[in-house]
Amino acid sequence: MAFEFSDRHIETYQTRGYTVFEQILPATLIADLRRVTDQAREMARDEGGAQAQRIQPIANYDLEAQPFRDYADLPELVDALSRVLTPRHRHGDLEYLGVLFEPRDLPWATHWHRDWRDNVAGLPLDMWDEVFADIDYFNQINCALYEDSSTWVVPGSHLRRDLPREIERFPDRPVPGPEVDGKTYEERERTCLTxxxxxxxAVQLHLEAGDFALYRNTLWHIGNYVPHKKRATLHDGPKTPEFIRFIEEAREISVKRREAGHGMENPNA
Structure with missing residues (x-):
């Protein structure tokens, strides 16, 4: 079934913090991207080892660029993004675009987090607080080339601060991840799911091949990965000039603050 845009996509993005453009990638583009990301997977593992799950940015690697350019220029996708966000939000910049893969050997999960606030040590939280609700910032993309149910989210959490039950679950920073050291494959799989x-x-986000998930990365989210499910998911963000400046400034400030001995600030302190 061909993708059809509706007001539902705008409403769910604003209220739940994510929306899915179902089957928006044509089959021919999926095939082209699968072919080139198979090469990228091997590059990632050659560079980072068996558990490597990311290659980013695409511009830094000797990969055929045309399929990624076709993804960036896909008219239906450009139009859908401009309706949910604005025409100023553009995706597919090879200087930022990455690909996410399955680990080769063992299940693994990230920690629960809101991007920048909970995964960038040294960042002053007032920088995040000032713009966390601004639509020009913190938009993120997972575009699945195979069925992908790795991402979990807390719908609507992008609209608010942490609730008491969330603070109770994760009172400290850094947020601890699942304890998997020394466990078997199946034990790690169960531990990460739990x-x-x-x-x-929390709800699990299910994507079919060719689905494009747009989400606010200021909502609580997590990635949970297993080797027995092949994954190649384009990881991207519709950038604006404002957000690019934020990224550059936040990285510079965070590095200086870490060098000065600052760690990760706790929003619950």
């Missing part, structure tokens, strides 16, 4: 389910009101 950790995902431990966040109140």
């Amino acid at each position: 950790y995902c389910q431990s966040m109140p009101d």
